Amino acid sequence: MATAEPLVFNWGVISTGKIAGCFVRDALVDPKTRDVHDIVHKIVAVGSRDVQKAQEFIDREIPGDKSVKAYGSYGEVYTDPNVNAVYIGTPHTYHYENARDAIVAKKHVLCEKPVTSNAAELRSLLKLAKEHNVFFMEAMWTRFQPLVRELKKIAEAGELGEPVVLHADLSGDFDIENIPKTHRILDPHLGGGGLLDLGPYPLVWAIVALYEHPSNKSNRPSHISGSMLKTPLTGVDSSTSFTLTFSEADLHAQAVLSCSINIAPQVPGVTIRYRKGVIYVQPPIYCPTTFSVQYYDKAGTGKVVREEKREANYEGKGWHFQADEVARCVRVGKLESDLWGHDKSLLEMDIFDEVRRQGGYKFPEGVEKVA
Numbered sequence: 001m002a003t004a005e006p007l008v009f010n011w012g013v014i015s016t017g018k019i020a021g022c023f024v025r026d027a028l029v030d031p032k033t034r035d036v037h038d039i040v041h042k043i044v045a046v047g048s049r050d051v052q053k054a055q056e057f058i059d060r061e062i063p064g065d066k067s068v069k070a071y072g073s074y075g076e077v078y079t080d081p082n083v084n085a086v087y088i089g090t091p092h093t094y095h096y097e098n099a100r101d102a103i104v105a106k107k108h109v110l111c112e113k114p115v116t117s118n119a120a121e122l123r124s125l126l127k128l129a130k131e132h133n134v135f136f137m138e139a140m141w142t143r144f145q146p147l148v149r150e151l152k153k154i155a156e157a158g159e160l161g162e163p164v165v166l167h168a169d170l171s172g173d174f175d176i177e178n179i180p181k182t183h184r185i186l187d188p189h190l191g192g193g194g195l196l197d198l199g200p201y202p203l204v205w206a207i208v209a210l211y212e213h214p215s216n217k218s219n220r221p222s223h224i225s226g227s228m229l230k231t232p233l234t235g236v237d238s239s240t241s242f243t244l245t246f247s248e249a250d251l252h253a254q255a256v257l258s259c260s261i262n263i264a265p266q267v268p269g270v271t272i273r274y275r276k277g278v279i280y281v282q283p284p285i286y287c288p289t290t291f292s293v294q295y296y297d298k299a300g301t302g303k304v305v306r307e308e309k310r311e312a313n314y315e316g317k318g319w320h321f322q323a324d325e326v327a328r329c330v331r332v333g334k335l336e337s338d339l340w341g342h343d344k345s346l347l348e349m350d351i352f353d354e355v356r357r358q359g360g361y362k363f364p365e366g367v368e369k370v371a
């Protein structure tokens with residue numbers, strides 16, 4: 001029997017920084033190695049503020065492919081007719097204007113996390129994407145990891161009972177005393193600080209395990225509380241903690257989330273405590289390689305009668321699963337993903353706005369393009 005030819009999906013990449021390289025390397029991993037046979041990703045254009053950087057990026061990340069166009073502006077990528085979708089890997093505070101320009105040029109968009117600086121920017125982008133009939137998704141790659149999908153199945157199978165409390169932390173030591181204050185993790189003009197850079201990951205676990213839980217019936221948290229510790233270096237948050245209470249439907253559960261930019265990761269990174277068991281996810285929580293599940297003899301005892309472990313096993317570093325999702329959605333004309341849809345990015349940005357409000361973190365004048 002003849003097999004259908006895979007869809008060749010053409011990406012234009014905006015910017016040449018660290019994450020753009022990660023995305024390109026993974027997109028070019030042979031999809032068959034992860035049992036994907038319906039899609040092949042191709043990078044057809046790279047745009048940088050400097051054409052030489054774009055060419056160097058291509059030579060480094062896509063050696064041997066002379067067909068990839070190097071552009072000295074992002075705009076030329078948006079107008080390149082060969083580009084099916086644009087991947088945006090610029091700093092947070094540029095996501096809004098980059099995504100807006102790509103959408104207006106009628107390109108589908110995959111935009112790095114956090115998707116915008118605030119919720120108003122995102123609402124404006126979503127309206128624009130709808131008007132231009134293009135697919136738009138935040139690059140929340142964690143949601144597409146096979147291990148996260150596996151965990152969700154186990155968590156919702158019923159044996160663990162209802163979730164009650166989730167703890168999730170993402171920390172990393174950026175050596176903030178010794179890096180330039182213009183580094184994106186420290187510079188408030190680039191949306192610096194823990195919440196916007198690392199916060200999406202503890203939050204994605206709260207969304208997967210609590211917001212998406214069938215008992216929650218898609219209700220937003222009834223209460224959000226947040227606190228920020230700011231570094232005197234630039235005033236951005238070096239540590240932030242926030243809690244989300246889910247109590248609108250049958251689910252009565254809390255997420256206790258935190259992130260820091262000047263300490264090593266917490267182990268385990270995520271603990272999800274159910275009435276009849278517990279799940280431990282080992283760091284890195286943005287791309288987990290292993291988790292374990294302990295089952296109790298009965299609700300509330302804490303007596304472990306069975307333990308299971310799962311490990312990830314695929315080629316690449318995990319950024320390709322989100323690329324597959326984009327291509328598959330675009331192929332069938334969807335404007336958003338079922339797994340990481342617009343509602344979840346909006347929830348994220350509304351929560352971050354509220355935590356920044358409570359924590360007293362205001363962006364410098366002009367950073368927010370839509371207020």
Ligand SMILES: NC(=O)C1=CN([C@@H]2O[C@H](COP(=O)(O)OP(=O)(O)OC[C@H]3O[C@@H](n4cnc5c(N)ncnc54)[C@H](OP(=O)(O)O)[C@@H]3O)[C@@H](O)[C@H]2O)C=CC1
Nearest residue numbers: 015016017018019020048049053089090091092112113114
């Ligand atoms: N999904 C994930 O795992 C990760 C996601 N990220 C996200 O990706 C985004 C970029 O992070 P990262 O790659 O680490 O950042 P980098 O600083 O390494 O790269 C950012 C790139 O954006 C472009 N750029 C445009 N305007 C500016 C500006 N004013 N200042 C600096 N760079 C600019 C530059 O490319 P050029 O000069 O070619 O135009 C630059 O190389 C962030 O939003 C971050 O949250 C980051 C790390 C991991």
Ligand SMILES: O=C1OC[C@@H](O)[C@H](O)[C@H]1O
Nearest residue numbers: 113172185197198201286
């Ligand atoms: O998305 C990310 O994940 C890993 C972190 O080290 C990085 O700063 C962040 O942007």
